[in-house]
Amino acid sequence: xxxxxxxxxxxxxxxxxxxxxxxxxxxxxxxxxxxxxxxxxxxxxxxxxxxxxxxxxxxxxxxxxxxxxxxxxxxxxxxxxxxxxxxxxxxxxxxxxxxxxxxxxxxxxxxxxxxxxxxxxxxxxxxxxxxxxxxxxxxxxxxxxxxxxxxxxxxxxxxxxxxxxxxxxxxxxxxxxxxxxxxxxxxxxxxxxxxxxxxxxxxxxxxxxxxxxxxxxxxxxxxxxxxxxxxxxxxxxxxxxxxxxxxxxxxxxxxxxxxxxxxxxxxxxxxxxxxxxxxxxxxxxxxxxxxxxxxxxxxxxxxxxxxxxxxxxxxxxxxxxxxxxxxxxxxxxxxxxxxxxxxxxxxxxxxxxxxxxxxxxxxxxxxxxxxxxxxxxxxxxxxxxxxxxxxxxxxxxxxxxxxxxxxxxxxxxxxxxxxx
Numbered sequence: 001x002x003x004x005x006x007x008x009x010x011x012x013x014x015x016x017x018x019x020x021x022x023x024x025x026x027x028x029x030x031x032x033x034x035x036x037x038x039x040x041x042x043x044x045x046x047x048x049x050x051x052x053x054x055x056x057x058x059x060x061x062x063x064x065x066x067x068x069x070x071x072x073x074x075x076x077x078x079x080x081x082x083x084x085x086x087x088x089x090x091x092x093x094x095x096x097x098x099x100x101x102x103x104x105x106x107x108x109x110x111x112x113x114x115x116x117x118x119x120x121x122x123x124x125x126x127x128x129x130x131x132x133x134x135x136x137x138x139x140x141x142x143x144x145x146x147x148x149x150x151x152x153x154x155x156x157x158x159x160x161x162x163x164x165x166x167x168x169x170x171x172x173x174x175x176x177x178x179x180x181x182x183x184x185x186x187x188x189x190x191x192x193x194x195x196x197x198x199x200x201x202x203x204x205x206x207x208x209x210x211x212x213x214x215x216x217x218x219x220x221x222x223x224x225x226x227x228x229x230x231x232x233x234x235x236x237x238x239x240x241x242x243x244x245x246x247x248x249x250x251x252x253x254x255x256x257x258x259x260x261x262x263x264x265x266x267x268x269x270x271x272x273x274x275x276x277x278x279x280x281x282x283x284x285x286x287x288x289x290x291x292x293x294x295x296x297x298x299x300x301x302x303x304x305x306x307x308x309x310x311x312x313x314x315x316x317x318x319x320x321x322x323x324x325x326x327x328x329x330x331x332x333x334x335x336x337x338x339x340x341x342x343x344x345x346x347x348x349x350x351x352x353x354x355x356x357x358x359x360x361x362x363x364x365x366x367x368x369x370x371x372x373x374x375x376x377x378x379x380x381x382x383x384x385x386x387x388x389x390x391x392x393x394x395x396x397x398x399x400x401x402x403x404x405x406x407x408x409x410x411x412x413x414x415x416x417x418x419x420x
Contacts, residue, residue: 009151011036011163012046012116014128021053021103021355022378030193031178032165035131037193038186039147044121044162045112050103053355060351067302071328074321076309099352106356107197108204116162124160127153132168135177143185194382201363201383212364212385218288219409222365223280223394224358224376225273225295227335233305233327235320242301247308273371273394274338280369280397280405281343287409292345292361293338294376298331299349359383367405369394 013032015024029048036043055063069075104110114120129150138145154161182189205212233240234252241248277293284291305324308314316324339346347354347361362368362376363383368391370376377391 009041009161009163010044010121010124011039011041011129011150011165012044012126014046014164014166015048018052020373020375021050021359022374024048024050025107025197026374026378026382027175028167028171030190030197031175031182032131032167033193034182034186034189035146035178036163036165038143038182038189039150041150041163043112044114044116044118045109046116046164047101048104048109049100050355051100053350054099054103054352055350056099057351060349063299063303066306067299067328070302070306071325071332074325076306102352103355103359106204106359108200108202109197111200111204121160121162124162125158126164127155127158127161128164128166129153130166130168131178132170132174135174135181136170141181146181146185197382202385205360205363212360218290219367220290220292220361220365221280221284221367221369221405222292222294222361222376222380223273223277223369224362224373225277225293225371225394226373226375227295227298227301227331227371231298231301233324235323240305240314240324242304247304247314249314274334276369276394276397277338277344281341283403283406284409285343287406289409290345291343292347292365294347294354294358294361295335295338295349297335297349298328302328302331365389368392369397 013029013036015028015032019028025048033043066077069077101110116124134146134149135141150163153163179190231242233242238249238251241250281291309316309321335348338344339348345361347357358375359379362380364385365380366386366389368376368380368389370391371394380389380391
């Protein structure tokens with residue numbers, strides 16, 4: 001006869017989407033785990049893979065070569081090469097399974113127990129529960145309705161059920177609804193999961209051979225510039241806009257102003273904030289601080305663009321292609337110039353090494369200055385070692401704020417005054 005605990009259903013969380021760390025961990029994993037625990041189910045851990053933040057060397061080499069052929073010689077590789085690249089990308093799970101777990105292990109996620117790989121879960125029957133679809137169909141559900149819905153999905157022949165919560169394709173349209181549901185049904189659930197993630201991370205890092213060293217008297221400043229999939233290329237009569245792996249072409253609007261050749265060269269790309277980086281570095285010269293600049297670089301943006309040209313998704317004139325090549329070379333030179341700055345530690349490009357170093361820098365930062373995306377604010381907010389740290393967008397940085405940061409370092413003012 002089963003004990004009361006043994007009769008409690010098991011659930012796990014599927015986060016196998018190809019997305020960034022902040023999205024996968026803070027949105028999908030935290031929310032789905034909170035939902036399952038709010039239902040009173042027992043959690044069994046399925047390994048989490050951060051493939052987007054852990055590109056293998058062959059993939060980075062192939063993408064870099066793809067981009068370099070275009071920038072230097074104007075060559076657009078045939079789309080069949082892209083198909084081979086995609087097949088390689090899809091087979092990543094067969095390449096180095098240990099490497100796929102490296103980011104999760106660094107974060108301490110391997111400390112969840114029990115694991116779905118344990119012998120007692122061998123032969124279990126997965127029952128997929130699409131939380132997004134349930135929330136979309138019932139905008140104001142209660143916890144009992146959700147629990148009943150989950151349990152009703154079990155077929156009569158299922159002997160060892162594990163309910164697998166998945167986010168589904170409609171996750172983002174109902175993201176706020178899921179958060180509202182949890183706030184009503186289990187107000188502390190997400191905070192408890194985040195606290196657990198914080199403890200697992202720091203217990204793992206403090207026990208590791210590569211311990212995170214103390215800062216001493218230095219103030220740690222981290223600046224994150226996301227440009228790899230956030231960009232705008234302005235052409236004389238239209239503009240190409242990038243968001244994630246999607247790109248669109250739009251006519252120039254009234255807000256774009258005149259479209260001279262000089263304007264196109266100067267305004268192409270998102271505001272990369274490199275001028276602000278230089279200003280902050282100058283204002284802090286000689287101060288007891290460490291400065292880390294994190295950027296994924298423009299390679300992903302250029303790769304998506306070349307791929308679109310190769311597949312015929314977009315049509316560009318020869319003059320427009322040459323303009324894009326010129327802009328691309330300027331982007332690369334701009335970022336390389338920052339990476340050679342002697343006063344900075346620069347983590348440029350997407351790789352496992354840079355991902356782990358970026359997480360370490362953000363977790364120990366006193367001041368985080370962020371651009372687009374949620375990576376910097378999300379990782380820092382979850383793992384920060386300094387509870388009084390400050391996060392601010394580049395848009396709020398001016399000479400006055402830079403000077404205020406300098407005064408924090410010299411201990412003239414408290415760090416809390418920076419965020420005011």
